[in-house]
Amino acid sequence: MxxxxxxxxxxxxxxxxxxxxxxxxxxxxxxxxxxxxxxxxxxxxxxxxxxxxxxxxxxxxxxxxxxxxxxxxxxxxxxxxxxxxxxxxxxxxxxxxxxxxxxxxxxxxxxxxxxxxxxxxxxxxxxxxxxxxxxxxxxxxxxxxxxxxxxxxxxxxxxxxxxxxxxxxxxxxxxxxNDPAILRQGELILPTLSHNFTTTSPATTQNFATELTHKYLPLTRRFPLILALQGELGVGKTQFVKGVATELGITLNISSPTYTLMREYPYPAGPGLAGPNNLPARPGPIGQSKYSGILYHLDTWRLSDPKELESTLHLKSLLKSGNIVAIEWAGKAAELLKAYEKDVPILVINIKEINVNTRQITYAFSTPEWS
The missing domain is CATH 3.90.870.10 (DHBP synthase)
Structure with missing residues (x-):
């Protein structure tokens, strides 16, 4: 009844x-x-x-x-x-x-x-x-x-x-x-789902970053996006950010911000949005729509206290719709970043050296869409 x-x-x-x-x-x-x-x-x-x-x-x-x-x-x-x-x-x-x-x-x-x-x-x-x-x-x-x-x-x-x-x-x-992503972990645990990707050169690391950015860029219409990059010195964190910049149509040289702490790259992008290796944009809604904002490239290596992300680099003020904040050595600021999980999509990217040329990249994604 x-x-x-x-x-x-x-x-x-x-x-x-x-x-x-x-x-x-x-x-x-x-x-x-x-x-x-x-x-x-x-x-x-x-x-x-x-x-x-x-x-x-x-x-x-x-x-x-x-x-x-x-x-x-x-x-x-x-x-x-x-x-x-x-x-x-x-x-x-x-x-x-x-x-x-x-x-x-x-x-x-x-x-x-x-x-x-x-x-x-x-x-x-x-x-x-x-x-x-x-x-x-x-x-x-x-x-x-x-x-x-x-x-x-x-x-x-x-x-x-x-x-x-x-x-x-x-x-x-x-x-x-390509590999399934757990956006929210609930009662059901799926331990067999893999988020491992192997790259064999700086170029393939950049291409992977380009593809990942392409997937999540539409979120920036409503949110900022944090890329929390982790890995040892020289493992390819900056190469990853170069791939992000490629997808945004940024043609400026991307260099490590270790000594400057932060670099910023405005990006107006739309019908000319670059695809991998600066090829024309893929067909579909992303290539046909306009995206604009600022790619902020931060490095916490020289910060003595993770709280300086707020007091010195003013992280909160950077988190506006359209902006992408890529943070190298993000593990140092893990607790601080956790406070943003309910409001900001965060991609946590771990890069591990396998040998001179090979890198294993794993990532985890959290988004307010499924909080």
Whole structure:
């Protein structure tokens, strides 16, 4: 009876709170722009990406394109507490997608949302029922305690299953990269996912950096981007920044800022945005759209105290939408950078020397879109 009532509410463009295998989530009809607007008004934090929940893989494939990695994750881990990011087929409200045109999909393992989706016949949103900056609710009492009366009025129905077990939120995996990237680590641990890349020359290190920048550059429309570079002296951190500059269309020589502490390179880039090795830009939204800002290249090697990143280099003032801040020897400032995780996308890049020419590069990515 409650499921039927919830379906009726969703059909009217209303919001319904429902239990999941993690915390309580909030559902809107993902095919209804008015319902999505209502959801975003409730959440109050426009920059975070919203996943959808579907009943099965067949429904998922109506809205996303599944590559081999995504297919394997669906087969091995879904239904379950994992959100799989794939390239969107752009059939839903674009506000549910990331800035790179991807869409997160979940198949819940909890019976109530599965029944709800099957009876409703369309995907629902799969985001936690907390409002911006508030605690995820594991009970109705939690929700009432941390949600303002005005926000509560936006919700038509609460499917109350009592107090849920206090579990982490879902693991989020981006399958649109050459190797999958865990954007948020939840209850489900995926230890076999590799983020290792091997380069065999400074040029291939630069090319890898160019490709990685190309992937994440659209985030700079809404955020600054921090590149936290780690590795021993001479391992290729500056070569990596050269590759970043190539993607931004910067033609100035990029040199180490060890003695100057910081260098800056403004970049207006658009239809002429350079690709690898200064070839023309790739076709698609990135090459056709304008990006502008400043590439800041920082080095903490000579800083006696990591706090000088703020007191001397004024890091906070550099973190504006469009700007990219590449920090060499970032490990020295790990604790300081952690404070920015909820507001700024951060790529942590580790470069390790294997031999004279070969480098192993690993990276981890965190983004406010999935915080």
């Amino acid at each position: 409650q499921i039927t009532k919830a379906c009726a509410s969703l059909s009217r463009g209303e919001l319904v709170i429902y239990p999941t295998e993690t915390c309580y989530g909030i559902a809107a009809d993902a095919t209804n722009p008015s319902a999505v607007s209502r959801l975003l008004k409730y959440k109050g934090d426009r920059h975070r990406q919203v996943a959808i929940a579907v009943s099965d893989r067949f429904m998922a494939q109506k809205y996303v394109s599944l590559n081999e990695m995504a297919s394997n994750l669906y087969q091995e881990f879904l239904p379950g507490p994992i959100t799989v990011i794939s390239n969107s087929l752009h059939k839903l409200d674009p506000r549910l997608e990331s800035s790179t045109g991807t869409l997160g999909v979940r198949i819940p393992a909890y019976p109530i949302p599965l029944l709800l989706i099957k009876e409703f016949g369309r995907p629902i949103t799969a985001t936690s029922a907390n409002t911006s900056g508030k605690k995820e609710p594991y009970s109705k009492d939690d929700w009432e305690k941390y949600t303002t009366p005005d926000k509560q009025k936006l919700v038509s129905l609460f499917l109350d299953a009592g107090k849920l077990a206090d579990r982490p939120t879902s693991t989020v995996v981006d399958t649109t990269l």
